[in-house]
């Protein structure tokens with residue numbers, strides 16, 4: 072079959088480097104992945120096309136890029152799937168990081184953030200002579216996160232990182248989870264404290280993007296949510312994020328629905344004047360548009376059911 | 389201004405070339421030994437091909453097993469070409485190294501009692517392969533990388549080494565091209581440890597990643613170090629059509645069947661005892677025979693795991709379930725997947741002793757690029773990850789010890805400048821539309837598969853040698869289209885091709901000379917093993933006219949050669 076690819080090119084050595092798009096037509100076999108097509112272009116047509124790749128089997132993490140607008144591995148994306156319903160397959164470098172050349176991006180900030188979570192086991196106590204004894208379940212579930220190949224796809228498409236470069240971002244946080252959840256690690260509490268800081272677990276907006284693009288089913292956002300849970304259990308409840316979560320559940324337990332007047336007060340604290348004042352314009356706008364929450368908040372009928380659900384969920388912890 | 393040469397010389401006591409398992413393990417140990425260490429790797433370490441190892445890593449520690457049994461299986465698997473002193477080191481130290489990996493953080497699968505679980509693997513008398521689902525290599529590689537981060541070891545990632553620097557017969561460092569900047573750097577070291585992995589891309593198809601081009605072996609060879617047993621290349625019995633991507637031996641370890649076009653488990657004819665779990669060379673030849681005798685399916689045989697059930701397939705074989713789906717469009721729960729033999733592993737490499745010392749002072753080697761020799765004529769599954777950690781550690785330790793007594797030579801940046809001149813000349817060669825390196829590489833790959841593949845004979849080997857030599861001539865005319873300095877992968881492909889052509893020549897010359905069949909080297913014209921004349925290692929030395937061969941004895945301390953049946 073013939074496939075058409077539109078590749079974003081960037082040559083840093085041009086006098087005034089500008090990204091541009093270049094179209095290629097490839098004579099492709101049915102089994103081709105997008106990477107096969109790019110390699111064919113590079114080998115037969117245009118040796119100047121820069122792309123990282125090695126394993127061809129989704130384990131080395133080299134070939135993450137945006138295909139039709141979403142980050143993924145080129146070696147895991149079948150060309151037939153990528154061309155379905157389109158005239159041309161759009162191939163671009165990952166987002167949220169500088170481009171070095173063509174499809175090659177600079178991953179320095181990616182690695183810096185992974186390093187920032189101290190990505191190594193910090194065992195407690197003396198090292199046993201044999202292996203650490205641990206149940207298979209407590210270990211095997213971690214292979215889900217160990218599946219991460221550090222490709223960067225999740226970071227490329229993270230919506231928070233796009234507006235806040237300080238965010239540790241999904242890959243580093245998933246890596247952090249791997250240690251927090253490891254029964255052999257002795258630094259979990261310290262890790263959770265650090266992760267609760269600005270730029271950490273509370274800054275994710277749960278947009279699901281990282282879960283959708285991750286080619287290895289690592290589900291970073293789910294890991295971040297578990298970290299939040301663990302952080303609160305470990306007593307790190309004074310961050311806005313944690314307080315917001317706690318207030319949210321307390322209010323629900325009370326009345327079965329959110330009391331939007333008390334939520335910010337409980338999250339930020341009534342004596343946090345700057346934060347309280349910063350909310351005044353929001354309140355005024357709500358008032359003007361008739362969206363002011365009721366001053367007298369009433370419980371919904373059947374709130375008992377909700378309380379019961381909370382109790383049983385908490386008992387299961 | 390495209391390529392440049394760095395005027396400054398970078399200095400480290402020990403430079404490890406290669407960021408795979410062997411390299412990082414060596415670097416960690418050298419750092420523990422007090423040396424200032426740097427790793428140079430052409431890809432970020434976690435992208436090394438060690439990540440692709442799916443099946444597992446061997447250590448004999450179940451109650452009924454012992455290191456002696458492991459050693460015997462390895463000797464037998466090697467078709468008696470492995471050096472038994474080295475194999476003893478490998479098997480004795482296995483447990484200690486695996487426990488250390490566990491302590492570093494590897495999440496091995498466990499038994500009910502919380503201890504490490506073992507799975508059966510080809511050529512082994514007992515289940516003795518530790519594993520992490522089917523991502524063993526990746527899981528270990530990432531954990532060793534974590535330790536590298538913890539130890540704050542300098543890593544020059546995406547730097548491609550182009551040559552070794554030798555002065556007065558001693559290796560003094562290397563020259564490397566930094567991809568990001570297009571700069572050629574001179575790096576001085578008191579000792580260099582090569583850990584550049586395999587050379588599978590010499591063949592087409594191969595289970596190896598595109599970066600497995602044998603660079604370290606070629607650099608050492610051209611610098612004057614001895615290569616050993618280069619004619620021994622392993623063909624893995626289960627690779628996907630057409631990409632050559634591997635289906636782990638774990639699939640057969642878990643109980644998968646190999647079927648021919650008639651639906652027969654044909655291994656019964658070739659290895660009545662061990663069936664699908666016979667040694668890899670035996671299974672590959674059986675498949676090739678079935679295919680050549682017309683009982684194949686489109687040049688393949690079928691691997692069937694359906695009877696193992698959904699649970700086993702989706703948990704313990706999940707990665708291959710995905711690969712079969714992504715790359716062959718096959719749902720393993722529903723149908724068998726076509727597989728065929730493909731190049732997988734290079735038993736031969738830079739000759740070393742059990743502490744990684746090569747024939748050149750100051751130069752060490754470990755991992756797949758080295759030949760200690762523990763695999764002899766055929767490697768057993770699960771033994772090479774083991775080799776990387778055992779001999780990586782030993783080489784790192786020995787290098788750190790040696791450098792305490794060695795001063796720096798005070799290299800100038802001349803080696804980098806010379807390389808710069810040489811590469812600039814390469815870049816100017818040819819124009820757009822000229823001969824592409826991929827064309828030459830593919831011709832080499834096909835010639836090697838046909839003439840130096842699963843079955844060989846003198847005619848085919850001679851023909852292949854002629855082809856390879858012809859390609860070396862054409863290599864001089866290959867054009868580099870990319871004239872830039874930054875991330876010039878076109879240039880790197882050319883350098884890699886040059887390395888592969890040199891090595892291909894040593895492999896064919898060695899194979900032509902070896903008039904017997906042993907392990908993975910099967911000569912149709914000499915189908916028997918010949919211990920009287922050929923129980924010896926082939927050494928290859930570089931000369932401008934092609935490799936010069938010498939031979940060295942095999943160390944047989946415990947077990948004398950016996951007939952090998954499975």
Ligand SMILES: Cc1cc2nc3c(=O)[nH]c(=O)nc-3n(C[C@H](O)[C@H](O)[C@H](O)COP(=O)(O)OP(=O)(O)OC[C@H]3O[C@@H](n4cnc5c(N)ncnc54)[C@H](O)[C@@H]3O)c2cc1C
Pocket residue numbers: 405406407408409410411428429430431432433436437438439440441442443444445446524525547548549550583584585586595596597599600602603604634732733754755756757769770771772773774776
């Ligand atoms: C698909 C597959 C599955 C396998 N499964 C198993 C298994 O289950 N069990 C087992 O025991 N073995 C297995 N093996 C074999 C085993 O994985 C390898 O032999 C082993 O990982 C090699 O490790 P290494 O450290 O020597 O090399 P690699 O991991 O290949 O690392 C080589 C390093 O050298 C660097 N390098 C190379 N050239 C240059 C250069 N010019 N300049 C700078 N750096 C350079 C690379 O960047 C890389 O970091 C498998 C192999 C393959 C291909």
Ligand code: SF4
Pocket residue numbers: 225228229230231232240241274275276277278279280281282291292295
């Ligand atoms: S869910 Fe959170 S971490 Fe994931 S992409 Fe969205 S904001 Fe980023």
Ligand code: SF4
Pocket residue numbers: 218219220221222223224225226241242245284285286287288289290291
């Ligand atoms: S979490 Fe997934 S997408 Fe993110 S780096 Fe790891 S493998 Fe890639």
Ligand code: FES
Pocket residue numbers: 106123124125126127128129130131132133134135144145146147
């Ligand atoms: S080439 Fe390795 S992940 Fe795609």
